[in-house]
Amino acid sequence: MISIVLQQGINGIVIGSLYVLVALGLTLIYGVLVQINFAHADIVTLGAFAAYATTHFFGESYVVGIAAALIAGAALGWLVNATIFSPLRERGSELLPLIATIGVSIMLQNAMLALLGPIPYAFDTPYSNHVLRLGGLFLTVQNMLIIVVSSASIILLYGFMRFTFLGKALRAVAQDRETAGLLGINSNQLIMLTFVIASALAGMSGALLGPVLVLTPFAGTSVIVKAFAIVIIGGFGNIEGTIIAGLLVGFIESFTTQFLDPGLIDIVVFALLLLTLAVRPTGLIADKREENV
Amino acid sequence: MSETSHGADRRRLSGHSIVRSRHFRYLLAAAVIGLLPLVFTTSYWRTNLILCAINVMLAIGLDFVLGYAGQLNLGQSAFYGIGAYASTLLVTKLGIPFWAAFALGTVMAGAAGALLSLFAVRLRGHYLAIASLGFAVITYQILLNWISLTQGPLGIYAIPPPPPIALPWLPRIPFTNLANFFYLTASLALIVYFLLDQMLRSPIGETLAAIREDEISAASLGINAPKWKAFAFAASSAVAGAAGCFYAPFVGTLVPDAFFVTESFAILAMVIVGGMGTLIGPAFGAIFITLLPEVLRSIGDLRLILYGASVTLVVLFMPGGIMQAWRLVRQRLFFFAEESAT
Known part of the structure; x- marks a missing residue:
């Protein structure tokens, strides 16, 4: 029994840390722009396919595939900001960019569908079948890689936001764009930087999720819906809250699969979301951001 | 005045x-x-006409809460599904007559909308969007997993069409043929349009607009914003539920995938492309979005890419949608007419 709980705990950390990577991107963008990017889902999908193409077509190693996914994600993020969010920023509507990115998402999904077809791709990595035994527990090297890469990225991102000049400037833009501008911070460049970082994270998590997911052009949607729940549960724009909520959703997923029924995962996650919104709409970790509640 | x-x-x-x-x-x-x-005498085009009528209802229903009351609701697919499943199950499992089931299904969807409005009272903007999206995901998963009731992904089959209407002094009107079914759904869409239009022309319309523009100022004028938000949500979702009641007997089968959250996005696209905040715009938007993939069928898979592109391009370049385009065209035409008259 203990070993089952520990084993599912590990599985929860694996899937949860991937959700954190995706959700952090959403929350970063929300932090500086107070906007939601629905096309974030398709950046995840694109990352997964970029890694698939690198490893299966060009025969490169999986690590190169992860790098390719990172670059592909960053490029798409740059494009989405340059074509959608940047031109719409002056209009000041919170609704229009959201709807525009829903359109982008439909467009990208169907473009990938036309190119790649609806049949799921079998994404094998050399590490998927390599199992490590730790006492009574099992851990594939793939899962180990996921934990290492995602926690390293999360720590790097956290350090970047906390301690570097650019990170501080980013937080300044998030807090008050006009005052940051008065202090000589170019908010447009920093918003673009945020998009590129957020989308690179999403692309990379796509490469790591690829072997776990049913890899179709619609794979990102199931991830992003949970990522939305995570950012709300954690508090939009709040990095610590997002990390905690992401791991929480990972645990919910693995333990619901073990003890209840896999079909109930989304119901439990979104019941928690609605409960959070009803009881504590600012998220698990309270922030000063209250304009939406 | x-x-x-x-x-x-x-x-x-x-x-x-x-x-x-x-x-x-x-x-x-x-x-x-x-x-x-x-x-349009072929069954292919008549099927599309019925879909247009159902989608017009969905679009004007969403526009009521989105365009007029200013509440971003991404849960419309759930209310559509609740209406469809509730009315069908009442007919097939309990043997309730179709029109009673229709009324109950509409009321149940409206009640679910009023329930969701409890969140709208406290949340705004993106938070409400995600909360309503969450509601849609939960509803979809319940439809998918409550197999003893909904048969889950296997779906419900052989849903009978509505019973014939026997009015005095008129021949019986059966709904087994597509033309009559179209008359039924289109008349309902027209009635719904009329009712919403009447409501929006009454002081209710101005009350909702006041809440949309500035909730605090509205409250200072004595408007009970939570009550009116609940009303807007309930009315909007009841309309979606009514559309669902007709969707089920029209298609004849019900599967949860028809009410996935992407359906909410499609309804949203109809409202945006048509022109949010007008009633006639989303009605045309619904017809446009429904027929666009059919007209573009010859270009195969590219049609859905164009469908996504049209939503994005409308937001970027013509945020008032079809209505804004129409006003522009009319201005140019009248300008031209005045020029030539003088």
């Missing part, structure tokens, strides 16, 4: 009074509905 004198002023100002009157437009719409199945 009262509504009548205002209308009279407008009529005096504009040259062609009959064309601009609302009664004339409703008569025109009724005439077009009457003629459409006579023009």
